Amino acid sequence: MGGSPLPEPGDEQRYTTGGGALFVLPRSRPHDSGRYLCEASNSAGSSRMEINLLVTSPLSARVSPALHTAALGQPAHFTCTTAGHPVVSILWFKDGQPLSGPAVQPGMSRETLRLPSVTRDDQGIYQCFVKNEQDVAQGTAELRLGGKYHSLFPRLTSCAKCLYHMIFEVYRAIKILTVVVCFNI
Secondary structure, eight states: OTTSOOOOTTTOTTOBOGGGTOOBOTTOOGGGOEEEEEEEEETTEEEEEEEEEOOOEEEEEEEESSEEEEOTTSOEEEEEEEEEEOOOEEEEEETTEEOOSTTSOTTSOTTEEEESSOOGGGOEEEEEEEEOSSOEEEEEEEEEEOSTTTTTOTTOOHHHHHHHHHHHHHHHHHHHHHHHHHHHO
């Protein structure tokens, strides 16, 4: 395995050799991946066969925290925890679009997405995609904006917030007018 000799049958009973002509590795695990060499010889000569074995397991991904609320200007980060083998790539998306730029920098851990200073444009759904040649998995999380109005209405856009303020002012004006009218009766 991977250039080292197989353990002797007494050392590890995870494999059987079938009398020397057959090698069986039941319940293989990702760490069993590697290069295997079979050598056979008899009075007619010898032969060698090399096999590369890749043991895979289904991929999964989970992003934490699943829901993150951050105030404008504050940092935020998400971590993608993966399982399965092999993990060839981890890609980050926001609202279905691939991320690039300062949040995804070369040399940074590909499992961690960092937003150094949250802006309004940062709110949304973040996805971590884990891939290999046979499988793909994704984990998702949501970034919400915190603060006075965002905690009441987390999905308001700036235009909707203006509308909210106008309605609130109209309500306040009607309430004051109603109070004045009631006292004039």
